[in-house]
Amino acid sequence: MKELVVISGKGGTGKTSVVAAFAALAGNAALADCDVDAANLHLLLDPQVQESHEFVGGSIAVIDPEKCTSCGLCEELCRFGAAHDCGLNRQGMPAPFEIETVACEGCGVCAHFCPEGAIKMQETVNGQWFISETRHGPMVHARLGIAEENSGKLVSLVREKSREVAASHGCGVIIVDGSPGIGCPVIASLTGAKLALIITEPTLSGLHDLQRISELTKHFGIPAMVSVNKYDLNGDIAERIEGVARDGGMGIGGRVRYDPVFTKAMLHRQSVVEYTDKGASADLRMLWDTVQAQLADSSAQATTTGEGDGK
Numbered sequence: 001m002k003e004l005v006v007i008s009g010k011g012g013t014g015k016t017s018v019v020a021a022f023a024a025l026a027g028n029a030a031l032a033d034c035d036v037d038a039a040n041l042h043l044l045l046d047p048q049v050q051e052s053h054e055f056v057g058g059s060i061a062v063i064d065p066e067k068c069t070s071c072g073l074c075e076e077l078c079r080f081g082a083a084h085d086c087g088l089n090r091q092g093m094p095a096p097f098e099i100e101t102v103a104c105e106g107c108g109v110c111a112h113f114c115p116e117g118a119i120k121m122q123e124t125v126n127g128q129w130f131i132s133e134t135r136h137g138p139m140v141h142a143r144l145g146i147a148e149e150n151s152g153k154l155v156s157l158v159r160e161k162s163r164e165v166a167a168s169h170g171c172g173v174i175i176v177d178g179s180p181g182i183g184c185p186v187i188a189s190l191t192g193a194k195l196a197l198i199i200t201e202p203t204l205s206g207l208h209d210l211q212r213i214s215e216l217t218k219h220f221g222i223p224a225m226v227s228v229n230k231y232d233l234n235g236d237i238a239e240r241i242e243g244v245a246r247d248g249g250m251g252i253g254g255r256v257r258y259d260p261v262f263t264k265a266m267l268h269r270q271s272v273v274e275y276t277d278k279g280a281s282a283d284l285r286m287l288w289d290t291v292q293a294q295l296a297d298s299s300a301q302a303t304t305t306g307e308g309d310g311k
């Protein structure tokens, strides 16, 4: 299965607009929105939810007050300050200890060492994930609960489900809207990808972000291409970015001009290529052609070198 992951060093580079355009151009793609902390692909693709599931991503400690002897070991051991002494009860005896759920990181240390076996780890629901239909194909997306963690786990789940959905719908390619940044969710977004397309902007921070993210793709041995969005806002830096990409062994996907049509298309809940075929839309079409060719190449190489495609 061909898997393209579109990533960026930070949010707001136009990554999701590129994914939506590719979805429209591909015709037969499965889509995965792995930007689970700030998912917004659904705003452009208007998915009709077919399945909705809870995401159980972690656990918290719960103390059984009947068993707790108030020995204080859990408070001593907890590095997150989540286990608390509750003082005396009405009878003037030591009250059972309590866990502050928002502070508990679910490490399980207290449950392991409690001499009375009074602590149990209880699974927690951290968000939801969905399988939907869009006008361009099936889509797997998710919503992480407010202030919830474990986004790396949720991203892995979205990737896994998108492969199943792609297989059951006979899709030729999976297009992934990756998580921004370089942390754990991005690594989860990239795992198993045949090609990473890095979207960046012609700014010094864009240049810096590209250097950081290219180290990541290199480390995981994933072929990468770079596309400078709004390249015409600073042609000099756009060239420097492309120079860094070439020196780092990355391909140049193509440039996309600054165009207010991105905002107009968004207001119409459409991708740019559906809204018009001029300006940035033409750039995106060329970018997709280049990416498709590279994707076919990378997939063929992976098959020849025995990596296979997981099918």
Ligand code: SF4
Binding pocket: 063, 067, 068, 069, 070, 071, 072, 073, 074, 075, 097, 113, 114, 115, 116, 117, 118, 119
């Ligand atoms: S370690 Fe167990 S018995 Fe001791 S205070 Fe904590 S919960 Fe109670």
Ligand code: SF4
Binding pocket: 060, 061, 077, 078, 079, 080, 081, 082, 083, 099, 103, 104, 105, 106, 107, 108, 109, 110, 111
């Ligand atoms: S599970 Fe870990 S973080 Fe939570 S209360 Fe126990 S020791 Fe602290």
